[in-house]
Amino acid sequence: MTRSTYVAADPAVVxxxxxxxxxxxxxxxxxxxxxxxxxxxxxxxxxxxxxYGWSGNRKAGEGSMVITSVTxxxxxVKLDFLKPFSASNQVQxxxxxxxxxxxxxxxxxxxxxxxxxxxxxxxNMDKVVGTDFEQGLARLKTAAES
Numbered sequence: 021m022t023r024s025t026y027v028a029a030d031p032a033v034v035x036x037x038x039x040x041x042x043x044x045x046x047x048x049x050x051x052x053x054x055x056x057x058x059x060x061x062x063x064x065x066x067x068x069x070x071x072y073g074w075s076g077n078r079k080a081g082e083g084s085m086v087i088t089s090v091t092x093x094x095x096x097v098k099l100d101f102l103k104p105f106s107a108s109n110q111v112q113x114x115x116x117x118x119x120x121x122x123x124x125x126x127x128x129x130x131x132x133x134x135x136x137x138x139x140x141x142x143x144n145m146d147k148v149v150g151t152d153f154e155q156g157l158a159r160l161k162t163a164a165e166s
């Protein structure tokens with residue numbers, strides 16, 4: 021699944037918002053699902069090895085992310101959901117300088133197994149999660165351009 025947008029900001033500004041999980045509260049589409057969301061941050065504040073875990077209500081679920089690779093124009097994240105369903109995904113943010121700003125591409129790839137595999141037969145997961153990506157990219161754009 022892939023979604024992208026144009027941000028009228030330098031790639032370094034966008035990079036800083038994605039490469040530090042503390043900054044995700046400004047733009048992630050999932051941060052508002054539970055006002056009592058429990059967050060844990062371990063490892064470095066940003067970059068390779070930065071780790072973010074969350075636990076919340078049924079909508080927010082439980083899971084973790086770790087940054088696995090960083091270059092000035094790409095950030096790779098391993099994303100693991102534990103609840104309400106178990107799933108493991110690879111996420112990439114690709115930043116491309118474009119017209120004085122940045123094209124931001126948000127990709128996610130993973131295999132649908134177990135219950136997700138069953139649900140995926142009846143739901144268009146690209147459409148369901150893609151809407152979240154679009155919302156997140158719009159919020160990332162606002163945060164980077166302000």
